[in-house]
Amino acid sequence: MKMGWRELIRMKQRFTLMAIVTTLIVLLILMISGLADGLAYDNGAVVRNLPVEHVALSQDAEGQLTRSFLEQTDQPAGTEALGVQSMVLEKQNGTKDDVTVFASPVDTVYGPKELATLKPGQVLVDTQYAKQSGTAVGDTITDFRTKATFEIVGTVSDGRYSHAPVLWTTLETWKAWQDKMKTNYVSAFISQDPIKTDLATYTQQQIVEQVPGYAAEQNSFQMMRIALVLIGSLILTAFFYILTMQKMKQLGILKAIGIRTRTIGQGLVLQVFLLTTVSFAISLLLIWTIGQLLPGDLPFRFEWTTSFGYGGLIVLTAMLGGLIPLRALKKLEPADAMGGMTG
């Protein structure tokens, strides 16, 4: 151990270079994962933010909120009605955007608390959408199909569904809008507790997974994450393998003078562990800083637990990679490593 530590602190140039490369690899993994996680979160953000565990939909909805059509009279006890429908929104400047309307009772337990202050015809919009689209509190927006108008009176954070911004409003406004479309339905009944009903019931996570495009997107992200961790680990493994193999002659001399393979091996493992752990800590700090500096509309999500998960995996695989040369070290014949004694 002592020998490994001394090499680490005295061969600074070599190990600093290695630490930089390791840090960059881990940073790349955390960065891409953060973006993938951000996109994944963004896709079902509005549903994730609802503090409910159980959702009842119509039997043929296949778990999709926008495909469920329920009579409010069928509302099971202890639940809250939720209206969800996509809308083509026309702004004051004449441009159009796809949004999803979410509606809850004015005295909602699960929706945004700001709904309590809304009057008929008023809506809340996603904060990021408001910034990007140039709409502001006080603006009036129009549903392109029904020409119903809504006044923006506030914003909500993380209000996105299937990557589209969400408009939150009350069921009263929802019904008025429905009347213009000559329909009369709500989309879901939601509750924190299990729902006793003949309707199809889902957990919140299942609803998120059924958000249009979510599953396909996640499969791609998952493959990307696996490939990243795998490639990163392989690079680090090769890296540490080469590091040790370069020192084989020196290690052979040590074995020749009677130093145990275990003594040498412990030093090597300590180096790999410290190098990857320190690099991981630096990457973590960098990725957190980057997360703070990135523009809010960029779907980037930093989570300590996820980052520690990836980091732990990288440290572990790098350690395993570092162990491979120990086999070569164990088999190393000191006589073979000693170039001088060949005459």
Next chain:
Amino acid sequence: MIKMTQVEQTYGEMKVLHDVSFEAGTGELIALVGPSGSGKSTLLQLLGLLQTPSSGMIQFDGSPLGDTSDEGRRQMRLEEIGFIFQESHLVPFLTAAEQLELVAEEAGRTIDAAAQLEVFGLGDRSDHLPHALSGGERQRVAIARALVNDPRLVLADEPTASLDYSNAQQVMELLRKQAHEYGKTVIVITHDERMLSYCDRVLRMEDGSLNET
């Protein structure tokens, strides 16, 4: 102290040592000379337990080493045999004192490395890394490292080859002192005829055979 009886060493079809027998006693400084490829280093590696002979017997203090385990051989290399190499082969990131401590600690011993280096005229060099030492100083640290566990057999493979004459004389003087004053058996490979005057005996290798001159 160490005895070889009818030792042969073969690599595949090539026989490197032919029927080599010799004995080295306590307190002897023996030179091993001969042209390159004559088998000197193979002989030294056999004596240093870095190889096992294809046939024949090696005895250390009367005990045959044929059945000694790998671990037993390692322990003997650590405690009973000191190695000195042509290019010192010090660990580049350890100070002179730490080079000695590494070997001593591996044998479970605690030493005053600075005091031991003082004996070799390196008292003020104990905190220096190898790159900060001259060639002669590096070789003296290597000798101090080889002797740190007080081995009874010292094997040196051209220890003066990379040194100027003055430093080479110092190294040979140190080795002679170890043999004559401390009773160690020292076997030195050398190509430098001038160093033979320090030795008690000269063994000549030629085409894998050993002759005493």
